[in-house]
Amino acid sequence: MNKWLVSVSIALALATGGVQAAGGDAAAGKAKSAVCMACHGPDGNSPVPSGPAATWPKLAGQHASYLAKQMADFKTQARKDPIMMGMVAALSEQDMADLAAYYSSQKQSDGIAAADQVQAGEKMFRAGNTATGVAACMACHGPAGLGNPAANFPRISGQHAAYTEKALKDFRSGARANDVGKMMQGVAAKMTDEEITAVSQYIQGLR
Structure with a gap:
């Protein structure tokens, strides 16, 4: 980080x-x-x-x-x-x-990641993309994707991949702009469609 x-x-x-x-x-x-x-x-x-x-x-x-x-x-x-x-x-x-x-207070149900996206998705989640300046997701959301309630960083593990993908693309386009300090907008702006898809699948299976 x-x-x-x-x-x-x-x-x-x-x-x-x-x-x-x-x-x-x-x-x-x-x-x-x-x-x-x-x-x-x-x-x-x-x-x-x-x-x-x-x-x-x-x-x-x-x-x-x-x-x-x-x-x-x-x-x-x-x-x-x-x-x-x-x-x-x-x-x-x-x-x-x-x-x-x-x-x-409710228990989240488990999700399953698409097997062909796990390797690329885990790389984005844990290391980001240093070549393009994309920060690792776990830097804010934690190694298990459980977030940080003190900083109001949400839990993302187990979330539906389609929802995460839409959220990242909305941050990238500016359609969603309620992130504090424009942090997510800044991260998503540097991500490709392929990176977004892969990390969304990985997050879906994270538990």
């Missing part, structure tokens, strides 16, 4: 350490999650991706602070998605905290 990334990671950890789903109640969140089930599943493990469902992410086991931030960003339209912006429009801060607490 280069010195710049270390410095930024430390700064963000200090700056975002206070971002929490404060006061979230998992039981209350479960009661409020009925409307979320159609896309994200009853326990936050969205259906096996195919067709439009390919970009419905797993929420189970994700850090509560990260989930709460994403819902808040959809509400303020800092992060744009027509479906999600409509879904969160009527949610209060407490509703979002409760939902985040519920989904973070």
Whole structure:
């Protein structure tokens, strides 16, 4: 990990350490999650991706602070998605905290990586691409992809490859811009389609 990334990671950890789903109640969140089930599943493990469902992410086991931030960003339209912006429009801060607490308490289902993408994907995840300046994913998300809740870096392990691929391409194009310090935009901007596909598959099978 280069010195710049270390410095930024430390700064963000200090700056975002206070971002929490404060006061979230998992039981209350479960009661409020009925409307979320159609896309994200009853326990936050969205259906096996195919067709439009390919970009419905797993929420189970994700850090509560990260989930709460994403819902808040959809509400303020800092992060744009027509479906999600409509879904969160009527949610209060407490509703979002409760939902985040519920989904973070659930166990994520395992995923399987495409065998022909594992080697290239692992290389990107663990070492990045020094020739093009792509930082290793594990520098922020950890060697097992479990993230860093203190810095609000999300868990990515086990996530559907199609969702991760879309997220990286959205960061690359600027369609998604709610990352702190434009860190993900900077990383994704240097990635090729092949690198994105490979690392997304590797992440899907990471556990």
